Structures are given as structure tokens and as C-alpha cells.
Amino acid sequence: MSAYAAPVQDLIDELGRLPGIGPKSAQRIAYHLLKLSRDDALRLAHAIVEVKDRVAFCRRCFNVAEGDECGYCADPRRDPTVVCVVEEPRDIVAVERTGEFHGRYHVLQGAISPMDGIGPDQLKVKELLARIEPEGVQEVILCTNPNIEGEATAMYLSRLLKPVGVRVTRIASGLPVGGDLEYADELTLGRALEGRRVLDGD
Amino acid sequence: MSLYRDEGVVLRTWKLGEADRIVVIFTKGHGKVRAVAKGVRKTRSKFGARLEPTSHVALQFYEGRELDIVTQAESIDQYPALREDFDRLGRAVTMLEAVDQLAQDREPNPAVLRMLVGALATLAADDSPLVVPAFFLKLLALEGFRPEVDTCVACGAEVDLVAFDIDSGGVLCRACRRGQALTPDALALLQRVLGGGLAAALREPPSAATHDVDVLATRAMEHHLERRLRSVSVMDHA
Ligand SMILES: [Zn+2]
Ligand SMILES: [Zn+2]
Numbered sequence: 121m122s123a124y125a126a127p128v129q130d131l132i133d134e135l136g137r138l139p140g141i142g143p144k145s146a147q148r149i150a151y152h153l154l155k156l157s158r159d160d161a162l163r164l165a166h167a168i169v170e171v172k173d174r175v176a177f178c179r180r181c182f183n184v185a186e187g188d189e190c191g192y193c194a195d196p197r198r199d200p201t202v203v204c205v206v207e208e209p210r211d212i213v214a215v216e217r218t219g220e221f222h223g224r225y226h227v228l229q230g231a232i233s234p235m236d237g238i239g240p241d242q243l244k245v246k247e248l249l250a251r252i253e254p255e256g257v258q259e260v261i262l263c264t265n266p267n268i269e270g271e272a273t274a275m276y277l278s279r280l281l282k283p284v285g286v287r288v289t290r291i292a293s294g295l296p297v298g299g300d301l302e303y304a305d306e307l308t309l310g311r312a313l314e315g316r317r318v319l320d321g322d
Numbered sequence: 323m324s325l326y327r328d329e330g331v332v333l334r335t336w337k338l339g340e341a342d343r344i345v346v347i348f349t350k351g352h353g354k355v356r357a358v359a360k361g362v363r364k365t366r367s368k369f370g371a372r373l374e375p376t377s378h379v380a381l382q383f384y385e386g387r388e389l390d391i392v393t394q395a396e397s398i399d400q401y402p403a404l405r406e407d408f409d410r411l412g413r414a415v416t417m418l419e420a421v422d423q424l425a426q427d428r429e430p431n432p433a434v435l436r437m438l439v440g441a442l443a444t445l446a447a448d449d450s451p452l453v454v455p456a457f458f459l460k461l462l463a464l465e466g467f468r469p470e471v472d473t474c475v476a477c478g479a480e481v482d483l484v485a486f487d488i489d490s491g492g493v494l495c496r497a498c499r500r501g502q503a504l505t506p507d508a509l510a511l512l513q514r515v516l517g518g519g520l521a522a523a524l525r526e527p528p529s530a531a532t533h534d535v536d537v538l539a540t541r542a543m544e545h546h547l548e549r550r551l552r553s554v555s556v557m558d559h560a
Contacts, residue, residue: 239559
């Protein structure tokens with residue numbers, strides 16, 4: 121038996137599934153939402169529905185997009201032969217800030233995390249592989265986070281992509297290990313991109 | 323408010339809020355501890371790499387009401403070899419997952435920590451196929467669930483042992499056999515791992531027998547935990 125009324129428990133459960141929200145925070149947010157006026161609550165609900173209806177993922181690179189394709193994929197000035205692989209759409213913002221990259225992107229929508237049951241099948245890996253040949257991709261830059269999941273993902277992708285005959289590079293060390301890419305300043309990330317090295321893929 | 327120091331291995335982490343992480347550490351003196359590492363996802367964080375899974379660290383905690391807070395972290399060993407090899411990292415994570423499932427919050431078990439540190443160091447030094455299965459079997463023994471590998475669990479026979487049954491907790495002779503078939507080579511490896519011949523067994527190159535022992539030890543561990551190890555199926559498909 122739950123200690124809460126069923127609708128409150130449902131809300132706590134849903135909030136608890138969001139990233140970075142533990143059971144205690146879910147409880148706190150749920151009680152905050154309970155106290156909202158009906159108008160405020162509807163505005164929040166509407167914003168969630170709007171974003172689901174109007175914004176989807178780019179069918180090519182899985183970045184957020186307002187149409188079928190995101191702005192980068194639709195832009196003819198972007199170099200299609202170089203693809204920068206990132207974990208999340210917000211990492212694209214970090215790479216763009218450097219002004220060093222003019223190719224296209226591929227968003228994995230996560231990183232390999234075996235303990236969480238997240239392997240290549242749960243990520244947009246097959247979709248990346250499927251782009252190489254038709255889009256004439258010559259270089260894949262692995263721009264996953266410099267932490268253990270990001271490194272594991274880079275090692276896996278490098279092993280997978282090598283036999284395809286594409287040049288596989290990894291952003292250079294110098295990025296603080298354990299940190300998130302989105303917090304890297306543009307100078308550091310720019311240097312890491314410029315100093316990227318070819319991986320041997322074993 | 324109080325501070326305490328301990329050492330341990332980081333089992334797993336997850337993101338908390340904008341730049342923090344919750345870190346689950348298996349410590350020597352306090353068992354499994356969940357603590358907040360503030361700001362570690364910012365690039366200028368002083369802890370960064372020291373608080374990633376597999377790291378062996380010396381820590382200072384501030385005791386909080388719900389979660390403790392990591393106030394200092396010094397690296398004891400980072401096992402860089404594990405982080406440069408996808409398969410080895412996957413196997414290290416499998417051991418971390420088993421310890422995470424087995425360990426209780428705030429219940430110290432220094433023997434398990436010692437074994438985990440030993441197994442990580444062994445795996446980092448040399449990619450032996452038996453590190454993980456040996457770790458699982460030894461862990462089961464430590465928990466009081468050592469599989470019987472010397473005599474038939476049904477009749478006590480010492481020869482013609484041809485099967486292993488997880489529910490019965492050990493090997494069986496031809497007359498009593500149930501469970502899964504066991505080759506003489508795999509039986510010999512099991513006996514060496516659990517019978518004082520571990521160091522030599524760890525030097526075995528990969529073979530059908532090491533693979534059998536791996537599968538069997540993983541199943542025995544999962545049976546004991548009463549759940550599947552997620553990292554095993556992820557790594558099997560990768
Ligand atoms: Zn796109
Ligand atoms: Zn028997």
C-alpha cells in the first residue's frame with residue numbers, strides 16, 4: 121500500500137524517472153506541483169505537450185529538429201564527409217561554440233553504461249553505421265564525454281567503425297577527465313577538437 | 323555534523339542536478355556509502371576522474387542527513403589499463419555490479435573489498451579469462467555459498483563427476499546427474515579456483531573450459547543475487 125493518494129504516487133513515480141531526480145526530490149517537486157494554481161499547472165503541462173508535438177528528432181542525426189531534419193543536416197554549407205559523434209543534443213551546442221567544426225553531427229542519445237543496461241542496441245549506433253556509406257563519410261570524430269561511459273562508447277565505436285574503412289578520431293586529452301563536455305570552455309574544447317588523434321581500433 | 327575518512331572502490335555513479343553526481347562507494351569501514359560529489363561534472367572540478375567507477379580512492383566524507391558529501395578524494399589506484407580496453411572495462415564493471423547488488427548500505431565487509439581490489443588489479447595487470455569467474459566463485463564462498471566441486475552433492479561420490487546443478491549447489495556424479503553437463507577440464511578448473519590453485523588457474527589461456535567456468539560462475543552469482551547482471555547481457559551483445 122502506498123502512503124500517498126494514487127494520483128500523487130503516479131506523479132512521484134513519473135518525476136522519479138527523470139534524469140537526476142531521486143525519490144526525495146520527486147516527492148518535493150510533486151508537492152510543489154500540488155500547490156500550483158490550476159493555470160500554472162496547465163501551462164507546464166502544455167509546454168511539455170507542445171515540445172513533444174512540435175519538436176522531434178532529426179531523422180538523419182537525431183539532434184532535436186523542428187522538421188524532418190535539423191538545421192545542421194539541412195545546411196548545404198556543412199561538410200557531409202566529417203561527422204562529429206556526441207552523446208546528447210546539448211553537446212552540439214558546446215562543439216558549435218568552438219567555431220572549429222563545420223561538418224555534420226550524430227547524436228547517440230546516451231552512452232554505453234553496462235550497469236544501467238545501456239549497450240549499443242539502446243543507442244543510435246546502427247543509425248550511425250548506416251550513414252557512413254550513403255553520405256560518403258570519411259572521418260568520424262568521437263566527441264563523447266571524457267568520463268568512463270564516454271570512453272567506453274568511443275572504444276566500442278572505434279572498433280566497430282575501423283573495418284568500414286573510415287578514419288576514426290577521438291578528441292584529444294586535455295579535457296578534464298570525469299567532466300561533462302557541456303561544461304568545457306570553448307577554447308579547451310576547440311583545442312581538443314583540433315588536436316584529435318586517430319584511434320587504432322582495438 | 324561530522325567528518326569521517328575511509329577508503330573504497332567506486333561502484334557506480336549517476337548524475338544529480340546540474341553538475342553533481344551521486345557516487346556509490348564500497349568502503350572498508352562503512353560498507354556501501356552513497357554520497358554526493360558536488361560539481362564533479364564541471365570541468366574545473368578537483369575530483370573529476372578520481373570518482374569514476376573502478377577507482378580505488380581514499381576519501382573524506384561529511385555526514386549528511388540523507389546523503390553524505392564527498393569533501394576530499396585522493397586516488398589510490400585508477401587502473402588505467404581497464405579504461406583503455408573495452409572488454410576488460412566491461413568485465414570490471416560486471417564485478418562492480420555484483421558487489422553493488424551484494425553489499426548492504428553501511429555494513430562493512432573488508433574481506434569483499436580486499437577481494438574486489440585484488441581482482442581489479444589482476445584484471446588490469448593481465449587479461450586472464452578467469453578473473454571474473456574466480457571472483458564470483460570466491461565471493462560466493464565468502465558469503466557462505468561455496469559451490470561443492472569435489473564430491474557429488476547427492477551421494478558423495480568423488481569420481482565420475484559430470485554435471486553441475488546450480489539449485490543443488492555443486493557437482494554431481496554420472497548416476498545422480500542433473501543440471502548442466504560439465505567437462506573434465508572445466509571441473510579441474512573449478513577445483514583449482516576454489517581449492518588453492520587460483521594463481522596458476524589465472525594463467526590459463528582462453529579455452530572452452532574457461533568459457534564454461536565463466537558461464538557457470540555467472541549463473542551461480544545471478545542465482546545467489548536472485549537477479550540477472552545487466553552488464554553481462556550488455557557486454558554479450560556488444
Ligand atoms: Zn540532423
Ligand atoms: Zn552421485
